[in-house]
Amino acid sequence: MSLPLFPSQWISDEHRMLQDSVARFFKERWVPRATEWREAGMMGRDTWLEAGANGLLCASMPEAYGGGGGDFGHDAVILLEQAKANLSGFGGGLHSAIVAPYILHYGNEEQKQRWLPRMATGELVGAIAMTEPGTGSDLQNVRTVAKRDGDHYVLSGQKVFITNGQNANLVVVVCKTDKDQGAKGISLLVVEVENEDGTLVPGYRRGRNLDKIGMKAQDTSELFFDEVRVPVANLLGGDKGLEGQGFFQLMQELPQERLIIAVTAVGSMERALSEALNYTKDRKAFGKPIWQFQNTRFKLAEVQSQVLAARALVDACMQAHLKGELDAARAALAKAWTTDLACKVMDECLQLFGGYGYMMEYPIAELYADARVARIYGGTNEIMKELASRFM
Numbered sequence: 001m002s003l004p005l006f007p008s009q010w011i012s013d014e015h016r017m018l019q020d021s022v023a024r025f026f027k028e029r030w031v032p033r034a035t036e037w038r039e040a041g042m043m044g045r046d047t048w049l050e051a052g053a054n055g056l057l058c059a060s061m062p063e064a065y066g067g068g069g070g071d072f073g074h075d076a077v078i079l080l081e082q083a084k085a086n087l088s089g090f091g092g093g094l095h096s097a098i099v100a101p102y103i104l105h106y107g108n109e110e111q112k113q114r115w116l117p118r119m120a121t122g123e124l125v126g127a128i129a130m131t132e133p134g135t136g137s138d139l140q141n142v143r144t145v146a147k148r149d150g151d152h153y154v155l156s157g158q159k160v161f162i163t164n165g166q167n168a169n170l171v172v173v174v175c176k177t178d179k180d181q182g183a184k185g186i187s188l189l190v191v192e193v194e195n196e197d198g199t200l201v202p203g204y205r206r207g208r209n210l211d212k213i214g215m216k217a218q219d220t221s222e223l224f225f226d227e228v229r230v231p232v233a234n235l236l237g238g239d240k241g242l243e244g245q246g247f248f249q250l251m252q253e254l255p256q257e258r259l260i261i262a263v264t265a266v267g268s269m270e271r272a273l274s275e276a277l278n279y280t281k282d283r284k285a286f287g288k289p290i291w292q293f294q295n296t297r298f299k300l301a302e303v304q305s306q307v308l309a310a311r312a313l314v315d316a317c318m319q320a321h322l323k324g325e326l327d328a329a330r331a332a333l334a335k336a337w338t339t340d341l342a343c344k345v346m347d348e349c350l351q352l353f354g355g356y357g358y359m360m361e362y363p364i365a366e367l368y369a370d371a372r373v374a375r376i377y378g379g380t381n382e383i384m385k386e387l388a389s390r391f392m
Helices: 013-040 045-053 072-084 092-106 109-121 246-282 294-322 328-351 354-358 363-375 381-389
Strands: 126-129 145-149 152-163 170-176 186-192 204-209 220-231
Touching: 013 072, 045 109, 072 092, 072 246, 072 294, 092 109, 092 126, 092 170, 092 186, 092 246, 126 152, 145 170, 152 170, 152 186, 170 246, 186 220, 186 246, 246 294, 246 328, 246 363, 294 328, 328 354, 328 363, 328 381, 354 363
Parallel strands: 126 170
Antiparallel strands: 145 152, 152 220, 170 186, 204 220
16 A cells, blocks of 8 residues: 655655666565575575675665665665565665675775675675674774784684674674774774685684574674684775774764664554555454544554654655765664654554464564664664764
8 A cells, every 4th residue: 555655855766766676676576585584594695696686786886896876865765665575684785885885985996896896796795793792882892803913814703693694705894903992993804704615714603593583584693703814905994004993984884874774664664554554444343444443543643644754854864864964963863763663653553453463474563573673783772862962
């Protein structure tokens, strides 16, 4: 069912063409396989090659590096349609709009040429390893260490909750190149974790694929680095190859990561509202459709207003970001507010399904379970509010 939403001014005709193509691809190719991936706990490596062949990867990367030559709006419409298709297992948003920009913005020319074209095809699957067992939102205190040894770093540490962890063969690792310098000692090191024959490089190990409340089809993993030798040439230190730039690089890129989460939250809310509308107009109780009860109509009218408000906030952030004007504080607020709201919206919509809302055969149950983690990842919502308050 089509929802009466205001048009998003940032969506151009080119964005809309991509959006229509992606929506059709998801519906025809991937939605029929969603149950298979949930049961397996991950999407196969073949799906990444299929995504690359269909223009779902690196849409905003320059054509010179194999990308689609678009802007962040192209990534955003893919994220919207993925959320509306209820395909939370695909980590393409992180790969294309988080990992690839680190390489584009902070890599040297050789690094961009080496990695980005293969990321665009899906040959390389990207992940970023920030979180550690004792370090979540507090990135300054990461314990993973990279010690210089000639032309290599020797990388040791443990990461957890890493999206694409089982499939990734290109991992951007947040580590300390100087453990005594706090934030100034942090660097980003790109680790090619597989040899040409697909075997893992010595010292690298993928831990278990974590058993989560939601996002069942997404491979979220522990990663272990036990004296992994990484060429110094893999440091993301710009043309001069400088260490200690990592914290600045992270702070520059996190607003887009948080906008990605907000965009996804809006797409998920739109899908939840659509599911609830369809169900309440078809399902009968006491001899008439549930829609005819005033409580149902009032609840869904409230949800409609919340979706409109969330879409308006995210649209404003999108327009600002596309002009290079989205600051960290507003991105943090957008992430926190939309993800808090999404959990409330999912709960209201699920309630209208009665007992069937708790059954995983209904999409609303999966939407409900998937929504909760967005208040945690990308920086907890409590940290988002603390960050935003500093600019008030």
